[in-house]
Amino acid sequence: MTIIAGFSASRQGSAPINLAVQIARTTGEKVIAAAVLERSWPPRNDPVEEEYLRHVKAQTAQSLQAVVNGLPGRPDVPTLVHESGSIPTGLLELAQEFEARAVVLGSSSSGLLGRVALGSVTERLVHTAQVPVAIAPRGYAFSHEPIRRLTAAYGGEADTNGLIRAAAELSKDWNAQLRIVAYTVRPAWAFGGPSLEAGAEDMVVAQWSKRTADDVTKQLNRVREDLAVPD
Template sequence: MTVVAGCTLKESGNATLELAAMLARSTGEDVVVAVVVAAAWPPSTERVDAEYRTYLTKRGEQVIAQAEKWMPADIDATFVLHHAASIPSGLVEVARLHDASVLVLGSSESGGLGHVALGSVADRIVHSSPIPVALAPRGFRAEPGGRVRRVTAAFNGTPKDRALVRSAAAYSARAGGSFRVASFSVRPKMLFAATLAGSGEGLVVDEWSLQAGKVINEELDHLSRLPDMPSRLESVIGEGHGWREAIGQAQWSMGDVLMVGSSSHGPLASVFLGSRASKILRYAPVPVIALPRPRT
């Protein structure tokens, strides 16, 4: 299998390549760097359209050349210029053609440094891809020769999250990293802090945290009995008065990767981020991998 890095003509920096190289180095896979040139719509034989397509093709060749120059010597890489009806569909086509285990994308230039921000291409792909999608924070840089050190699964206590935990643990073992299950508890903001302890909302959050911790420990106990699982299993519950604070409480390090699952309202066997996963993605300070919804 391969790691496909989807580079766009507008993308600046090497965050996508940095993440793709780190993932490939960890799993022993090759990298396929793909640049997609989208056809004009509606199709036209006008000269101006032909000239524009020629310009896009040359620009794509320049992006490929820059990627070839950047790629570390220890990574086996192939470089592909692909023509398709649209950039999102073209990247998924390349991922399928090259038997990709994951499709790596960068963040929008309008987002904040160090966090994931979905551009139009990534937004469409994370709501339709049949292949796991890895998203690099804007400006992401791995350490030299970097590998995945720890995989964290975002757990919410639902049956689909149990499947996510097991898939994430298996990936962690394959990548040679430790494994952690994280749950995020966002407390309601109260007008008077003194009322929090006695508030119904606060008690519900406390009960949820206790229940989540119990279920997480059960899952980790189950994983510890399975073959080919990471030797180091951890758990954490991040709490805060907002998603940024709750996710930050989990403590993140170089080489961390966060995995999230897809909404049960999305299509089977496809990535489709729900509202909770979208909030986690927005505030995560590390690369995020979104897994497709399980078939069962």
């Protein structure tokens, strides 16, 4: 199986390739670093356009190869530049062609370093792709270590969309620890010291926390029966 790492020719960052290589080190799969070159589709056989595309394609291929060559340890990551009508469409075409297990993309340049922010390409792919889409935090650094822990963010609808099962299956496949977290937002006044309002808020949060933990435990127990996952 293959992991497609999407490369942005305009930003030329290595974050998605770094994450893809780390995932591949965990799973034993191979990585293909790919850039998608947008063009009119179907091709118009315009000599001027073809000449321009050849120039841009050569520059993109050179930039992509330079990023891959700069990876520590020089991992075996083949590169390619694919032409398509749009970047999301091109990435989906590559995922289908190579039977990719996942597509790894970078965060939007508008996001903060170390954070995940969706852009136009990632926004479309996370809602339309038939394979898992991983998004590298902006500036994600290369690591020689495999992925050792997965975190699943649990919400009220998670039991209906199969989050716990999917996370448990991935954790087992990757031989990684699974952590399940749930969040609640509390008003600022709840942290201002003892008060009647804060006491009531604490009681509500405690009840929510217990109910959520019970729900997660029930789902994990059902998953353990089917998958034989560890505690």
